Amino acid sequence: MRLENKVAIVTGGASGFGYGIAERFAREGAKVVIADLDGDAAERAADAIGGATLGVRVDVSDGEAVATLVEGAAARFGRIDVVVNNAGTTHRNRPMLEVDEATYDRIFAVNVKAIYHMARVVVPVFRAQGGGVMINTASTAGLRPRPGLVWYNASKGAVISLTKAMAIELAPEQIRVNCLCPVAGDTPMLGQFMGEDTPELRAKFVATIPIGRLSTPQDMANAALWLASDEAAFITGVALEVDGGRCV
Numbered sequence: 001m002r003l004e005n006k007v008a009i010v011t012g013g014a015s016g017f018g019y020g021i022a023e024r025f026a027r028e029g030a031k032v033v034i035a036d037l038d039g040d041a042a043e044r045a046a047d048a049i050g051g052a053t054l055g056v057r058v059d060v061s062d063g064e065a066v067a068t069l070v071e072g073a074a075a076r077f078g079r080i081d082v083v084v085n086n087a088g089t090t091h092r093n094r095p096m097l098e099v100d101e102a103t104y105d106r107i108f109a110v111n112v113k114a115i116y117h118m119a120r121v122v123v124p125v126f127r128a129q130g131g132g133v134m135i136n137t138a139s140t141a142g143l144r145p146r147p148g149l150v151w152y153n154a155s156k157g158a159v160i161s162l163t164k165a166m167a168i169e170l171a172p173e174q175i176r177v178n179c180l181c182p183v184a185g186d187t188p189m190l191g192q193f194m195g196e197d198t199p200e201l202r203a204k205f206v207a208t209i210p211i212g213r214l215s216t217p218q219d220m221a222n223a224a225l226w227l228a229s230d231e232a233a234f235i236t237g238v239a240l241e242v243d244g245g246r247c248v
Contacts, residue, residue: 001029002229007077009033009069009122011060011114012087014041016187017137020217021084021224023049028225030082033073035060037087052077060087060114061106070121080125082228085115086137092192096150104151111155115162123175131174133228136163137220138179140243149193156181160239167237176236178227183243185215211244 008025012018013034022032022045031052036042039057046055054076058069074080089110091099115136126132141149142156163179170177184193184205206213223242226232241247 001027002225002231003082004029006081006228007031007033007073007079008082008084008228009035009073009080010084010086011035011058011118012037012137013084014038014045014055016189017182017185017217017220018084018086019045020221021086022053024218024221024225025082025228026051026053028229031077033069033077035069035087060085060117061109063117063120066114066117067121070118070125074125079129080122080132082133082135083118083122084135084137084224084228085118087114088137088189090149090152090189090192093148095148099151107151107155108158111152112158112162115159119166123170126170126175127173132176134166134175134177135224135227136177136179138163138181138239140181140183140241140246143181143239143241143247163239164237171236176227176232178232178236178238178240180220180223180227181239181241181243181247182215182220183209183246185217185220187217190214209244209246210248213244215242215244 008030010018010022013022014036022034026032026049034042034045034055035058042055046053058065091103136159138159139156141153142160145153163177167177219242
């Protein structure tokens with residue numbers, strides 16, 4: 001198994017991409033902590049996956065909550081090898097001036113500042129144990145921005161930039177930092193990305209993806225597994241497009 005005896009934290013792990021990643025990591029031998037704003041859903045996800053999987057409620061925009069998450073995981077399992085900063089949010093597709101300030105602040109708190117909170121507490125853990133892996137969920141929106149999603153696009157562009165900056169700074173300490181850039185998938189946020197979820201809008205969106213389908217949690221899980229594994233030991237600072245050719 002590719003993650004045998006490793007410990008991973010997956011934020012936003014109760015559904016969608018996060019659940020797919022958590023489930024795959026567990027099947028590959030990892031002990032997984034599923035952190036999600038919906039604590040009940042996190043516990044249900046952990047029960048469904050089974051094994052040494054733990055579900056906890058965490059608001060990733062709250063620095064103290066993130067610190068408690070990391071401290072608790074390290075105390076329970078003795079170490080932390082992988083963190084997947086997957087939790088994210090967006091605004092409904094609309095002209096940029098129609099997005100209110102509170103929504104803007106929430107997007108950057110969850111998509112960007114949460115990674116700051118996580119880095120402050122998990123990087124010292126990685127340093128103490130001689131290395132670790134961080135994987136951030138960015139988006140093709142950070143590479144090929146779309147109208148109507150200006151502030152979401154900007155947040156994911158920030159994730160890509162901070163991933164590369166963290167990677168170069170932490171590489172000498174054997175801490176690898178990469179990000180995944182998925183094209184939209186059939187997740188709870190799809191309707192917000194498109195404005196509304198209709199067969200016509202889905203078909204129009206899928207037509208922009210050369211492989212001809214939306215992304216799946218399994219696509220993300222496969223990519224995250226490789227980046228988390230020792231097979232990717234020389235890979236850092238990468239924004240891996242999981243997009244069926246969308247960004248070509």
